[in-house]
Amino acid sequence: MLRQALLVASRSGGVRRLVETAPFTRDAVRRFIAGETIDDALHVTRELTGEGLAVTLDVLGEDVHDRAQADATVKHYVELLGRLADAGLGARAEVSLKLTAVGQALEEDLALENARRVCAAARAAGTSVTLDMEDHTTVESTLRILQELRREHPDTGAVIQAYLRRAEEYCAELAYEGSRVRLCKGAYAAPEHVAFTGKAEIDRSYVRCMRILMNGKGYPMLATHDPRLISIAGTFALVSDRAPGSYEYQMLYGIRPLEQRRLAAAGERVRVYVAYGGQWYGYFMRRLAEKPANLRFFLRSAVTR
Ligand code: FDA
Numbered sequence: 001m002l003r004q005a006l007l008v009a010s011r012s013g014g015v016r017r018l019v020e021t022a023p024f025t026r027d028a029v030r031r032f033i034a035g036e037t038i039d040d041a042l043h044v045t046r047e048l049t050g051e052g053l054a055v056t057l058d059v060l061g062e063d064v065h066d067r068a069q070a071d072a073t074v075k076h077y078v079e080l081l082g083r084l085a086d087a088g089l090g091a092r093a094e095v096s097l098k099l100t101a102v103g104q105a106l107e108e109d110l111a112l113e114n115a116r117r118v119c120a121a122a123r124a125a126g127t128s129v130t131l132d133m134e135d136h137t138t139v140e141s142t143l144r145i146l147q148e149l150r151r152e153h154p155d156t157g158a159v160i161q162a163y164l165r166r167a168e169e170y171c172a173e174l175a176y177e178g179s180r181v182r183l184c185k186g187a188y189a190a191p192e193h194v195a196f197t198g199k200a201e202i203d204r205s206y207v208r209c210m211r212i213l214m215n216g217k218g219y220p221m222l223a224t225h226d227p228r229l230i231s232i233a234g235t236f237a238l239v240s241d242r243a244p245g246s247y248e249y250q251m252l253y254g255i256r257p258l259e260q261r262r263l264a265a266a267g268e269r270v271r272v273y274v275a276y277g278g279q280w281y282g283y284f285m286r287r288l289a290e291k292p293a294n295l296r297f298f299l300r301s302a303v304t305r
Contacts (some may be wrong), residue, residue: 001118001287002191002292002295003289003290004189006285006286006288006289006295007188007189007190007285007286007289009264009285010281010282010285010286011282012192012290013175014181016281017042019281019284019285020281021225021241025298028243028284028294028298029145029275029280029284031254032253032254032255032275032279032280032283032284032287033049033060033253033275033276033280033283033284034253034274034275034276035276036276036277036278038076038079038080038083038276040119040276041080041274041276042059042084042087042089042276044253044276045057045084045087045089045092045093045162045222046087046089048253048272048274049089049093051261051264052261052264052265053092053260053261053264053270053271053272054092054093054222054248054270054271054272055093055094055271055272055273055274056093056094056095056096056130056250056271056272056273056274057080057093057094057095057096057274057276058086058095058098058132058273058274058275058276058283059073059076059077059080059095059101059275059276059277060195060275060277060279060283061073061098061101061277061279061281062098062100062101062134062279062282063100063101063105063282064100064101064102064103064105064106065080065105065106066106067103067106067110068101070101070103070106070110070111070114071114073101073102073229074114074116074117074118076101077118077121078117078121080095080119080123081095081118081122081127082121082124082125083128084125085124085125085126090126090127091126091127092269093127094122094127094128094129094130094157095118095122095127095129095130096129096157096273097115097118097129097130097131097132098128098131098132098134099111099115099131099132099141099142100138101117101135102114102115104138104142106142106146106147108141108144108145108267110149111141112145112149113146114209114239115129115131115145115149115230115270116149116152116153117155119149119152119153120153122153124152127204128153128155128156128157128180129149129153129157129204130156130157130158130159130180130182130221131145131146131154131157131158132158132159133159133160133161133184133186134159135188135189135190136164136188136190136191136194137162139161139289140279142157143170147160150179153270154178155178155180156180157173157180157181157182157221158179158180158181158182159183159184160174160180160181160182160183160184160209161182161184161185161186161187161188161189161194161195162183162185162186162202162203162205162206162209163185163186163188163196163197163202163205164186164194164195165193165194165195165196167205167209168205168208168209168212171183171212171213172186172212174213174218175212175213175215175216175217175218176215176216176217177218177301178216178218179216179217179218179219180218180219180221181213181218181219181220181221181224182221182222182223182250183206183209183210183213183220183221183222183224184224185202185206185224185226185291186202186222187201187276187286187289187298188196188286192291198251203229204227205224205290206224206226206273207232208231209234210233211236212223212228212237213247214233214236214237214240214242214247215236219246219247219248220248221247221248221249221250221251221271222247222248223250223251223273224247224249224250224251225251225252225255225256225259227259228251228264230259233249239280244267244268245269246270247269248269248270248271249263249268249271250270250271250272250273251270251271251272251273252273252275252287253272253273253274253275254270255287260272283288
């Protein structure tokens with residue numbers, strides 16, 4: 001119930017204005033985002049890579065309904081990728097891209113062309129792009145764009161959300177040689193006929209999807225903070241004879257940082273998803289929805305100020 005309410009609020013202009021202008025919001029937001037500028041993002045990337053972690057950088061922003069703004073987002077990614085290359089970070093840091101930030105809601109072809117520009121800049125920087133997966137209405141379009149991009153840029157990463165009833169089918173289609181696939185639970189509100197809604201059902205789907213990806217020929221990117229799923233991933237790696245480095249764990253910046261370092265110290269490849277920028281509202285609300293304790297922490301900072 002609370003999760004659904006927060007996800008609905010993540011799309012409400014009224015709540016957005018309230019949260020964005022509240023004086024206590026900034027500290028709570030800083031727990032999950034790296035800052036507002038490219039310099040902030042590079043600083044955090046240097047720190048994390050210095051500790052043996054890999055990074056995927058996300059420029060915050062989504063649901064763009066204007067061509068000029070979509071173009072500005074592409075230019076920002078191109079600049080970021082150039083700066084990553086100049087800083088010698090291309091080998092350890094890639095980028096994550098939301099297609100709705102580059103025009104998917106306006107026209108699918110516009111998003112494809114814009115994503116191509118980001119992929120070309122990533123290649124020039126010696127790195128790659130992963131296409132984030134957004135709400136269920138965008139899934140088929142995102143998979144079509146992925147397929148087109150992979151003709152020229154086969155290293156483009158996909159994301160599959162285990163809460164989707166069709167998740168296993170998507171994983172089976174994407175478990176081929178060279179295919180980078182991030183598996184996550186899914187962070188958006190979705191109707192019952194499209195997605196599982198109970199935690200146990202979603203977790204079981206995650207395990208089934210993980211089995212397909214770990215037994216397949218692609219490169220699984222297991223995005224979860226869930227200790228039970230991380231332990232099951234270790235078992236799948238043993239059973240399917242996968243060496244560390246032939247798959248990776250992924251976690252969000254600010255969530256279970258000690259576990260990120262524990263896995264890396266044990267020889268696993270771990271990538272941290274680092275979001276930055278001024279458009280943090282939707283991202284922040286999804287983090288609150290994932291864990292009620294975050295909401296309590298947020299509200300407590302309001303009353304103890
Ligand atoms: P779950 O939510 O069950 O949490 C398990 C445990 O992890 C919790 O008990 C808690 O300890 C910790 N935890 C989880 N979330 C927390 C939070 N917000 N604050 C504090 N602790 C928390 N989704 C999507 O729809 N499209 C996408 O493209 C992506 N991309 C993506 C990339 C990466 C690298 C990650 C890690 C996640 C995503 N997600 C995503 C988000 C994902 O779908 C999911 O909402 C979150 O990862 C939370 O799910 P968990 O698997 O961590 O399990």
